Amino acid sequence: MVAPQDQPPAQWLAQSQVVFTAQAVNAAIERVALQLQQRMQDLASESIVLLCVMRGGLYLAGQLMARLNLPARIDYLQANRYHGTAGHEIVWSKQPELDLRDQTVVIVDDILDEGITLAEVVRFCHAAGARHVLTAVLTEKDNGLQKPLQADVVGLVVPNRYVFGCGMDVYGWWRNLPEIRALI
Numbered sequence: 001m002v003a004p005q006d007q008p009p010a011q012w013l014a015q016s017q018v019v020f021t022a023q024a025v026n027a028a029i030e031r032v033a034l035q036l037q038q039r040m041q042d043l044a045s046e047s048i049v050l051l052c053v054m055r056g057g058l059y060l061a062g063q064l065m066a067r068l069n070l071p072a073r074i075d076y077l078q079a080n081r082y083h084g085t086a087g088h089e090i091v092w093s094k095q096p097e098l099d100l101r102d103q104t105v106v107i108v109d110d111i112l113d114e115g116i117t118l119a120e121v122v123r124f125c126h127a128a129g130a131r132h133v134l135t136a137v138l139t140e141k142d143n144g145l146q147k148p149l150q151a152d153v154v155g156l157v158v159p160n161r162y163v164f165g166c167g168m169d170v171y172g173w174w175r176n177l178p179e180i181r182a183l184i
């Protein structure tokens with residue numbers, strides 16, 4: 001019996017279905033960018049930090065960088081809580097380097113599942129003195145849970161299954177996939 005982390009990556013494609021095509025993901029990213037642009041224009045902020053939650057947020061953050069037409073600085077943090085497909089305690093391995101005091105911080109992540117990670121990152125940004133904190137996720141999982149927060153901008157709602165692609169991994173693989181798939 002091969003452990004999941006030792007399965008060949010092609011296995012995960014064979015054991016999954018497409019839930020959003022690359023075209024649907026791109027359309028969702030356009031909508032996220034437009035909504036964020038509008039929110040930031042409304043705030044009239046001149047000090048914007050796009051804060052990528054590594055590693056899953058990398059895909060959306062990269063796509064947003066090319067679409068947001070306003071001056072922004074980029075930073076990242078790493079706070080992980082999933083090993084394989086199960087969530088545990090959050091472990092921080094990297095804090096942002098920029099001083100977030102008085103900044104409008106846009107937290108960018110791939111998925112809001114139970115909401116524990118995003119809630120902790122929002123708390124961190126407020127504690128660091130951010131003036132405004134906005135949250136943007138590529139996906140939110142429709143799991144019926146009471147979540148500790150809602151994201152300000154959500155690209156797509158995904159089913160209550162383990163999903164991967166567009167930043168999200170399956171045992172470390174396929175973050176680079178331009179579509180979103182769910183394990184069967």
Ligand SMILES: O=P(O)(O)OC[C@H]1O[C@H](OP(=O)(O)OP(=O)(O)O)[C@H](O)[C@@H]1O
Binds near residue numbers: 054057080083110117
């Ligand atoms: O809403 P939650 O239940 O807290 O889950 C969401 C978090 O889970 C994933 O991170 P993970 O710990 O897998 O790290 P990764 O970004 O490196 O994949 C994802 O990137 C989110 O940050």
Ligand SMILES: Nc1nc2[nH]cnc2c(=O)[nH]1
Binds near residue numbers: 082113161
């Ligand atoms: N890749 C991935 N990461 C997650 N983190 C929380 N839920 C998920 C999920 O369904 N897929």
